[in-house]
Amino acid sequence: MRTIQLSNGVLEAEVSILDVAGRLWLQSSKVNDQQIRIVTGQLPAGVYFVTVRTVLGQRTLRFVR
Numbered sequence: 363m364r365t366i367q368l369s370n371g372v373l374e375a376e377v378s379i380l381d382v383a384g385r386l387w388l389q390s391s392k393v394n395d396q397q398i399r400i401v402t403g404q405l406p407a408g409v410y411f412v413t414v415r416t417v418l419g420q421r422t423l424r425f426v427r
Contacts, residue, residue, distance in 0.1 A: 364425060366398040366414055376415040381408055402427050 368375060377398055379388040387405060400412065405427045413422045 364400045364402055364412070366400070366412070366423075368396050368398065368414075368416065369418060370396075372396075372416045372418060374416065377412065379405075379410050379412050381410055 366377075373394060373396075375393045375398065376391045377388065377393055377400070378386060378390070379400065380386055387410065388400070398414070402410075402425075407427055409424060409426055411422050411424055413420060
């Protein structure tokens with residue numbers, strides 16, 4: 363499981379997870395929480411990119427499962 367902490371005042375976000383081949387594994391819109399928990403246990407081993415979009419902008423992070 364991965365946890366993403368949003369900035370103070372940000373109440374809504376969109377989250378997507380892609381693998382290195384560009385396949386979309388998760389897309390969630392309108393996440394309404396300061397902390398976003400992403401269950402990664404069902405993903406195959408590999409490198410992934412999680413993108414979080416908010417009203418303040420977009421951030422992409424890399425993680426290995």
